[in-house]
Amino acid sequence: MGDSDDQTRPKLVEALKGYKVVDVACGSGDAQTLCATDDGQVWSWGDGDYGKLGRGGSDGCKVPNVIASLEKHKIVRVECGSQFSVALSANGVLFTWGKGDYHRLGHGSDEHVRWPKQVAEFKGKQIVEIACGSLHCVAVCSNNEVFTWGDNDEGQLGDGTTNAIQKPKLVTGLKGKRITNVACGSAHSVAWSTNKPESQGKAPNSVPMEYNHLNHLPMSTLRNRLILLHQFSDLYCPITPLVNLKEDCVTVCLRKILIPRSKDSVFRKNIQMTMMRDKSHGPVIELNRYQAKKARLRGGLAGPDGMKSVFGQVVSKMSVFTHPNLMLASRLWKVDDCGGGYSESIAEISDELQNGSVAILCQTPNGRSDSGANRDCFLLNPSSNKKIHHNMFRMLGILLGVSVRTGNPLSLSLAEPVWKQLVGEDLVTSDITEVDKDFFTRVKSGVTGLKCIKEMSDDMLISADLSFSTSGIIGQEVRLSPKYSKITPDNRQEYINLAIKYRLNECNEQIKWVRRVWSK
Known part of the structure; x- marks a missing residue:
C-alpha cells in the first residue's frame, strides 16, 4: 500500500494494477508477502530481515517490487514460511532464500541466503508441488516422490524421528503411493494420494561424487578398507567410556579413522539411556511475544536486563524446568496458543541472544572491526555478572544441553573458543x-x-x-x-x-x- 497503516477492508494494491496475479503467499511473524504474475515475475514486499525479499539486503519494502534475479525463470508458484521464501518455476526448478537456521532452506547449511538460490538437491528432478510450514518444507516431484527438510521437532518431516534434516530427503513412508498434493501447518504436514500405485522410479542421472574420488582404487582394496574401518569402530566405540579422551593418540589419530556413524551411535545410545519418554513435552508456559516485539522496537535491551524478551520470560519461569523435564526426548516446554510453537519460540530466543535484546552475548572484536575470522560469531559477555545474568547463563546452558540431547538445533553462532571452554578445553594464545x-x-x-x-x-x-x-x-x-x-x-x-x-x-x-x- 506504500504505508504501514492497518487496513480494516480489502484495498487494491496499486503497484500491481495491470498485472494478472496467479499466486500469492504471506509469511508469519515479521512477515513478507510474495506474489507471482502471469508473465513469470515474482514481486515481494514487507519486512526484509535475513534477505527474505530476495533482493540482496535486509531492507524492508512498503510496495511490491520485482525480484530481478528470478525474471528469466518464469515462476508459477510462491510460498512463504517463517522468515524465508520459496519459488517454483514452470519447468519444476525450486528456489529458496531468507533465514537459514533449522535448515529450512534445504541448502545443507544454516546460513542465511539473501538472493533466490536453486535447491541443488533437486537437480535432475522436476518439482510439481511445494508447501511450507513455519520452519519446514515439503516438495513433490513429477514421479510422485515426496521430499521434506527443515525443522522436525514434532515429526513433521515424516521420517519417524524428531531430528532436523539439512537437505531434501525422500519420505520413504510415502513410496509406492501417487502423491498429488501437499500442505503444511506450522509444525505438521499433509499429503494427498490417488489409489493407483506409483510406477518404478528411474536410476540416477549422474554418477555420485564419491565415485570420482575412489575410482582409481581396486574394488578389493576399497572393500577391505571399509570392512577394517567398520570392524575397528565397532570394537573401539563401545569401550569409549574406559578411554582417557584427553590423550593425543585418541583426539588426533583415532578421531580421523573412526566411522562417524559408530561414534554417533555410541553417543546417542548413552544419551537415550537417560531419556524420559513418558511425556511428549515439559510444562506449559505462557509467552507474551507481542510484549517482546514491542520492547525490541525501542532498540537496545528488551526491557530491564532484557527480561521482556521471549528469552527473559523463559528465564523468569526457569524454576518449573525440573530435572525430569531436562531429560525429555523432545520439547522442554509447550507454549500456550498465544505464544506460537516451541520451535518458533526457540528460533526467536536464538535471534534475541544475538540481536542485542539480551546482554549475555557480545560480538567478537573481529566482528566490530569487520576483519579476520569469526566476524559473525559471538562470545559470552564478561560484563554480564549480575544475579539475573547468572540465571540467564544457566538458562543458556539448559538450552544447549537440551539441543544436544534431542538433536534439535539451537541457531547460535558461538565462536570456536567458546565451544572449547564449554567442553572443558583450555584456551591457548591462538x-x-x-x-x-x-x-x-x-x-x-x-x-x-x-x-x-x-x-x-x-x-x-x-x-x-x-x-x-x-x-x-x-x-x-x-x-x-x-x-x-x-x-x-x-x-x-x-x-x-x-x-x-x-x-x-x-x-x-x-x-x-x-x-x-x-x-x-
Missing part, C-alpha cells in the same frame, strides 16, 4: 587471535598490541607512556595490576604475561554458569 586478530599487533585506537610492546626499544617504551592496562573483548580498559601504573622496560614481560592471562580467562565466570547446568 584462540585469542581467532576472535581478535589485532590483539598482538594493534597500533591504533589508543591501544598498542603486545607484539609492538615487546619489540619497542627501552627509550621508545618509556616515551610512549603506556598505562599498565589492556582491552577486554568488549573494548573496555582493564587494569592488570595495582602495583604498576605504567609499562616500563622492567615490567614489560610481566605486563605481556598478565594481558594474555587475562584474555584467556576473561569469560571463565560466565562459562562456569553455563557449564554448571549444561553438564547436568
